[in-house]
Amino acid sequence: MHRSLFASFALYSAALLLTLFTLAPLVWLVLMSISSPNDLTSVPLNWWPTEVDLSRYGHLVDLNNGAGHRFLAALRNSLLTAGGATLIALIVAVPAAYAFSRRGASLALLFVFLATIMMPPITYVLPLYEIFGGLGALNKTTTLIIVYSAMLLPFATWLMKSNIDVLPVEIEQAAFMEGASTAFTLRRVVLPLALPAIAATCMLSFLVAWDEFFYALIFTSDLSAKTLPVAIADFSAGRVTDYGVIASVGVLATLPPAILAICFQRFIVSGLAAGSVKG
Amino acid sequence: MSAISRSREKWVLLFPAILVLSLITVLPFLQTVWTSFTDAEITAREQQVNWIGLENYIWALTDPDFLEALGRTMYFTVVSVGLEGVLGIAVALLLNQKFRGRWFLRVIIILPWAVPTIVNAVAWRLIYHPDYGALNSLLLQLGFIDSYTSWLGDPDRALNMVILADVWKNFPLVAYIALAAMQTIPGDLLKAAAIEGAGAWKRFHSITLPWIIGPMLVVLILRTIEAFRVFDIIYVMTRGGPSDGTKTASFYVYQEYFSYLRSGSGASYAVVVAGISAVLILAYYAGIRRDQRGA
């Protein structure tokens, strides 16, 4: 099929427009983070930095700097929380997914699972706050890990279930014939085959946990457990006259998920598609 | 393996998941429902919690501010999800064409989705800044405005500006799903239609749209459920202002709990919001059913 000149023009214009719309805010965030405060407060703006100023990034990765200390502590908490929650969610989700896929557990139950994460967090937050408060467990990374793993679990189960569904059942049957237990089959036969699905599930779970704000806002109170989103919210509303600092924190907090998303795009997109479409 | 032990094994496999979800979601939910019928408060003192029946609900449903917040949340949800749907399909149509540099566009589209919500909120707040914001500067330099505008200073406009920020972050998800669905349309189908003389709009309307409508419905309801609980972007961008113009239902409940310390009444607000979410969730499952039957 050949396109008319007009159609080509329209197509490329649309592509250009989309590129601008997608990238402009991000590029501007990066530019802000390396522009001098003067460039950022001129009217109208100096779009291109008169000189590149990387000092803010230097401060942010310096433990002895106040901002750096806070940023690195929050980064550590975020990594621990998102990583820990992803791990637990997966360990719990895989057997459950197997039960749904191969042991005929009712799909209605899976829907109940999913319904729990679709409810707004405000429905759960106060009792959780009181329970963890009673246990003396507020402001602890472990607490966030537990809450997050419950938040990730339904989606992870669903993703794993729809991926186990399409694995050939014959290999498992052969294993059972030879007298292997379910635990053994799950670990040695199913898991290796489902590795790509596990990777996709991990990635998506990690990103969701990395993004979470509401529970972290209420359950954490200082640097021992506060995650990046809360730290950024506190930081950006305080006594900061240099908007470049806020921008550089934003850039650093975006890097891990952005790199994951770009490198493992195929996994993530197929995971999302499976998750939200196939059921 | 016998049927009985298999069925027992099923529950063994499910047990950890059921345990975690019961403790972290089901029990707290029941607790919230119970609290909503009491006059409980957040306090460090001993308190006697009294059962007060439907009083909190009567109060909530006659509270004009809460009803306004619900209406505002619906507006936010409908407009942002609607825009994400239209934009997502348009982008998917574009990315489904062959053109040079398509791979690049397909890769970078995921970036807004990867930006953490809080960073997204902070970035757009800077972009909308009344004195040094990029939006003001850009529009002024392009000649669209004569003087700097206060983008988040007017209640109605502020909500729309927050919606724009939300759409920017979330349209990639919709676009990817739409694209994935479009790629499963048999090429012959569209070619045959083209040969029969169907125009681009007609082909989209009678072939592409019906083909992708199932998955789109599902993802859009999913987005609706998410948009309805919106809190973080509001917390950072406007804190509910100006003049409560962006105070959404979740923000309202948060405030009832942690600013006004009325857990009973806050719980009743939460249950009302949860009820509306439940309707949306049922719509979601109906959508999946329909999608599966259609596919």
Added chain:
Amino acid sequence: MKLKTLMAVTASAAALMTSAAMADTTLNALFMSQAAYSEDNIKSMTASFEAANPGTKVDLEFVPYEALHDKIIAASGAGDDGYDVVLFDVIWPAEFAERGFLTDVSDRVAADLTSKIFDGAWTTVEYDGKRYGMPWILDTKYLYYNTEILANAGIETPPETWAEVLEQAKVIKDKGLVEYPLVWSWSQSEAMICDFTTLTAAHGGSFFDDGKPAFETGGAKAALDYMKTSLGDGLTNPSSLEYFEEDVRRVFSAGDAAFAMNWTYMNSLVNDPNESKVAGKVGVMSAPGVDGVSEASAVNGSMGLGIPSNSPHADQAWAFINHLTNQSTQEEFANLSLPIWKASYSQSAVTDGQEDLVAAADKSIAVMYPRPLVASYTEVSSILQKHLHGSLLDQTTSEEALANAAKRVARIR
């Protein structure tokens, strides 16, 4: 001999263990990252406390003022992992005391302090005859003016009444010296309520009368009308409706405003050439009054330090609070926040280089006006914020806005 050695070892081991136990104390302290003392100030004060108290370490946490109240509440359920020292605003003791979030420290406060500290400071921590902490930041909003702009406009003396503020602003605007002569922090926030309270006090208004809303008429209405007029006449920067205190400082420091209302901390920062383009061209005075009603006006914007009731380290927390609030610490860091101690105001360490500010403080502290001291203040304030902001945005008249707010306040449960 052997026995003796053994005993000595045991004794020293025991001594080691007690000191180790003491060294284990880490205090969590919550501060705000806005007006008053800077983070660096607070860090230096803490460092000197730690040096003087080996065995006690203090972890500092800074949040925006807007998050402070909710953080204190949320951490109250955190048991031993909550905060040991919190900064709280003058408007919260009623609520915090009634709900038991703060420890009653009346017995810890030495009796002779009462007369050495300003009454306005004490009200920050008192409720129902008890004390819930020590006052720390004795603050109010002052009127700052750009002397250069005033001189260029041919204005010789700064305004003595609020009406004169508008008159002078009009002159400045008409001469084209700045587009918007006035800048305020009128975002939908407590900051706006502070300006509203100042103006209400100036106009002789009040918030409550006998427990009932009394702000629909009189001074409070005059205050809102004043705010609306200044916006309507183009004298107040319209972006004020999005501004917090830091935005006001930024605009004023850039030389884009002739008058600004802000807290004590702005005085030294706008006079710091690294932070400001108008250093050395700044005048500071008490917010003016209204002809025939008041001479000057001020809001009590003080803050105190208290011990949350769930803190397991009340003794050490109190020692830390004493260190932060004692006279010599406050005099050492007097350029961002003025001391609570009456005697400090005659010390050269405090007055040198900021004579204007100290003179203004003298006048303002005497007339500091409280925001309503009710347990539901947070809610009263957010109702007022919503309706005042709506009215400033020209969505309602001042009568409507205040009547609606009063109706809503009467409905508070």
